[in-house]
Amino acid sequence: MGQRHHPPIFQTVPANEFTDRDEIIGRLLRMAALTPRDATVSTSIVGRRRLGKTAVLEQVYNQLFWEQDAVVPIYFVFEAKPVTxxxxxxxxxxxxxxxxxxxxxxxxxxxxxxxxxxxxxxxxxxxxxxxxxxxxxxxxxxxx
Incomplete structure (x- = not known):
């Protein structure tokens, strides 16, 4: 699923520098495809800082936004500042x-x-x- 012809919406890492994540991106996209049938399970991505977790989620978001119409991708950044x-x-x-x-x-x-x-x-x-x-x-x- 190459979304190179569409502008990225969220992109921490430029596409030409983002490598070796096709397997995890593919798995997350397949899981998202199950969402309309309520067949998906919760998942989490856990790892040390600076390993590319955010970049993976951004790539998944961009592909879901442009390449399908069944699942609405939502990306929310939790701010560090306190709010009510x-x-x-x-x-x-x-x-x-x-x-x-x-x-x-x-x-x-x-x-x-x-x-x-x-x-x-x-x-x-x-x-x-x-x-x-x-x-x-x-x-x-x-x-x-």
Whole structure:
């Protein structure tokens, strides 16, 4: 599955420097392909720092984004700075919504440039007929 003709969305390591990871990337792509049938199992990638775990996940994301239409890839970076649970939930939901819409539209710039505020993304989801993506957004509002 060569995605060389599409621009990378996430890329820590340039493609020409990224080598010897075809087996693990292939395994992760096969696992992702099982997701629509609920036949996948959880997995984790564990290793010391600087071994290429993030680069592998970025390559898998890029290939899933461009080369299939069944599984929406979601990539979220957990920031080191402390945030409240509400701030985290809003950041995660915004990222999830942005990436889901970008995937449906095949608009990689939307992800790379982090285009769209939460209200804009909610409206875009409605326009795409993706009501299920926004059905419980009310959970983001603090109670009180």
């Amino acid at each position: 649970s509400t701030e985290f939930a809003e950041a995660y939901f915004t990222s999830f919504l942005r990436q889901s819409i970008a995937f449906r539209r095949k608009d990689d710039g939307m992800v790379r440039e982090r285009r769209g505020t939460l209200p804009d993304l909610v409206q875009m989801a409605r326009e795409l007929g993706e009501e299920s993506l926004i059905a419980r957004r009310d959970l983001l509002r603090p109670s009180g």
